[in-house]
Amino acid sequence: MTTTLTATTTRPEDRFLHAFEAYAGEVLNGTSEHLATLRRKAIERFGVLGFPGRKSEAWKYTPIAKVLQHPYRIDPMPTVPALTEQTLAGYAIPELDAYRVVLVNGRFVPELSTTSDLPEGVVLTGLEAAARRHADLFEKYFAHYLDFENEPFLALNTAFARDGFFLYVPEGTVLERPVHVLHLIDTDEELFLQPRNVVVAAPGASLKLVTSGHSRTAQRTFTNGVTEVFAGQGAEVHQYDLRLEGEAASGIFSTQAYLEGGACYTNGTLTLGGALVRNNVSVRFDDQEGEAHLYGFFLGRGSMHIDNHTMIDHAVPNCVSNELYKGILDDEATGVFNGKVLVRPHAQQTNAYQSNKSIVLTREARMYSKPELEIYADDVRCTHGAAIGQLDEDGIFYLRTRGLTLQKARAMMLLAFARDVLDQITVEPLRAYLDELVAGRFGA
Amino acid sequence: MALLEIRNLHARVEEKEILKGVNLTVNAGEVHAIMGPNGSGKSTLASVLAGREDYEVTEGEVLYDGKNLLEMEPDERAREGVFLAFQYPVELPGVNMATFLREALKAIREHRGLPPLSPAEFMKLLKEKAALVGLDPSLKQRSVNEGFSGGEKKRSEIFQLAMLEPRLAILDETDSGLDIDALRAVADGVNKLRSPDRAFVIITHYQRLLNYIVPDYVHVMVDGRIVRSGDKSLALELEEKGYDWIKEEVGLVA
Structure with missing residues (x-):
């Protein structure tokens, strides 16, 4: 009787806390004291924060608690089925000449990745490999600017992160060819995946990154993915995230970009697939003259639920942010846009633009749009607009x-x-x- | 067989009856002008012929080349050779002019059993037809009608007409809002497109356009009916006397 009660009253959080204890010291051993300390800190924060409740404002239109009730299998080192070149060709972007990184179930697959001919000093590999072979770089950037103290999903990912990809472009280097990262979900289990990616453009460096997510399974899966982006002084980063997963794949995809002075960051979040998808894109300016361009396009059909949250933190003066999100909702799909722009008291001469436009094609489709501007400086130019209409x-x-x-x-x-x-x-x-x-x- | 045969056509929008029994026969090769005061139903007739869904046909029939036009979808009518030059062409931001025309021409040619034009052939045709109405061929890079001046929009309608080569062209107040140069350019374009197997129905409020495009027949529409038909001299008479005398004659004004 007691056991039955325990089983039905277990909070989803407890399943993760137990899993962490079970895996800690073995699979989650880390390669350094640094990482072990971070993991411990992160799981403790997660335990305190818990998953967002039904009343959480940030999750008002997205029933995340319900999705997380599902007993996904938590496995930081899921098996990786063998894939052929022919299979991969089906996920290629025509005419795209790029370095290719393949992640299957969140794990880096070196034999399918084509990362030769990289310019000197560029590191493009799996996160785990980077932690071992480039410990200095890894420790310098991993979780360094990430706000996991306040975000349960970032904390959870940090606690469990095992693999993903790691891209480092050294000072002044221009990576001419883009990098294409293929995220494939290929499993016969209901996996909870937590890939962790780190992208670093050192001062004056330039890179273009395309990631595309696909699922090769009808099993219900959940991805809690995190990408950290660091753009050094005057660096240029173009990052495009294409979601093409199938209707059984849900996930939260968080990207946090940290920009030094004069850095220019472009993010394109393009959601065309998935079941319940939450994209969190946040940008923080560390110094003046930074520029951030956030573009989003989403196309919902069937019973898809697509939620885009953006957060731009103008913490310093003289930066520009420009945001344009557009979506089309068909069938019974739901779209959510929440764009937060914070202009702190000293961030004078800020230019911040935001626009969200959506088309709702049926009576059953829904769109919720919420611009959220908090402006505490007086010499700024900020505009926002939201429109929901029909064809x-x-x-x-x-x-x-x-x-x-x-x-x-x-x-x-x-x-x-x-x-x-x-x-x-x-x-x-x-x-x-x-x-x-x-x-x-x-x-x- | 007439190209277009309108018999006792009644149409309404919401509860308001606008067309109250229109009769009109148009043969291939002919140019018909339909004149009339504001609110007489001229533009409604054009919309009903093109297939706009806001109007409900309550009575009568329209035969196009012997077929029931009213049963066809708007795009089917276009592929069958009916073209409407809009009074207010719609601006379509993001729809590239060249792409749009290529698709339209492809659909129409396919319907006629013709293969699509090669990109080179298409561009040649586009330049040739743009020149016909004095449009800058760089318009191909622009969005359909977006940011076009009033005159450019009307020229663009005739340019599209030239590209798509319809059998029945309906011009809805193409002359409204045009300066004299644009009016001439549009009229020249239309005149060059006149041919024995193509008919024009030109809807206009003023006689002005008919100085340049000389019609074979002139019809006067008042209160949803064609109340008088004649040759081009009727247009001149209307220009001189206005519409009131006709209204009086048909008993609409006391």
Whole structure:
């Protein structure tokens, strides 16, 4: 009787706390005292914070507690099935000439990754390998700027992080070819995955990164992924995150970027797949003249739930942030946008722009948009706008009177709606691929 | 067989009856002008022929090339050769002009059993037709009608007409808001497109356009009906006397 009670009243948090104790010292041994200390600190914070409750404002429209009730299998070192080159070809982005990193179930697969011919000093490998072979770099950047003290999912990921990818571009180096990271979920278990990625552009360095997530399973999975980005003085980072997982894959994907003076950061979060997807993108300016461009596009169908949260912390003067998120919601899909911009008291001469526009195609689809500006400085320029609407019927009629079918006219209008955000993608093959994916979704 | 045969057409928007029994026969090769005061139903007729869903046809029929036009979807009508030059062309930000026309032409050619044009052939055609109405061919890089001036929008409609080569072209107040140069350019374009197997229905409030495009027939529409038909001299008479005398004659004004 007592055991039954325990089983049904176990909080999901306890399952993670128990799992941590079970794995600590073995799988989660870490390679250094540094990491072991961090893990311990992180799990303690997680224990204190717990998962967000039903009343959490940040999770108001996203029923995360319900999803986390599911007894996913917590395994920091899940098995990696063998994949052929032919299988991988199916996930390639046409015409994209890039260094390729393959992660399967969050684990780096060196034999499928093509990271030769990297410029001198560039490190592109798995997180675990980096911790072993580049301990100095790893310890310098891992969890250094990450706010895991206040965010339960970041704390949880930090406690369990075992693998992922690690990219380091040294001072002044321009990585000409983009990096394409393929995240594949391939399992016959209901896995809870926690990949951890670290991206560092040292001062004056420049890189372009494309990650794409895919699932090769009908098993219900959850990913709590975290990517830390560090852009040194004057560095340039272009990061595009493409979600193409199937309808059984849910997850929270958190990206935290830390920008030194004069650094320029572009983030494109493109969600076209998944069941429940929460994207958290946050940017913190460390010094003046920083620039952050956050672009988002999401396309919900079926019963998908896509939640985009952004947070830009203007902690210092003279920085620019520019944010454009657009989405299309079909069937019974739900979209959420919450864009927070914080301009702290000393952050004078801040320019912050934010816009969120969505099209809702059916009566059943939903969109919640919430701009959240907190401005404590007086000499700033900040604008925001949010619009939720339907497809322009006059436009569709116009196109049809020129011979285009209803389906084609709709597709053309939807692609036109997405145009200004898709055109911001600076990796041309990725931009063309997105065009094709979006047009394809609407049968054009 | 007439190209277009409108018989006793009644149409309403919401509860308001606008067309109250229109009869009109248009043969291939002919140019018909439909004139009339504001609110007489001219633009409604154009919209009903193009297939706009806001209007409900309550009575009558429209035969296009012997087929029931009213049963066709708007895009089907276009592929069958019906073209409407809009009074207020819609701006479509993000829809590239060249891409849009390539798709439209492809759909229409396919319907006619013709293969799509090669990119080079398409660009050649586009330049040629743009020149016909004095449009800058760099418009191909622009979004459809976005940021076009009033005159450019109307020229662009005739340019599209030239590209798509319809059998029945309906021009809805194409002359409104045009300065004299644009009016001439549009009229020149239309005149060059006149042919024995193409008909035009030109809807206009003023006689002005008909100095440049000389119609074979002029019809006067008042209160949802065509109340008088004649040759081009009827347009001149209207210009001179206004519409009130006709209203009086048909008993609409006491």
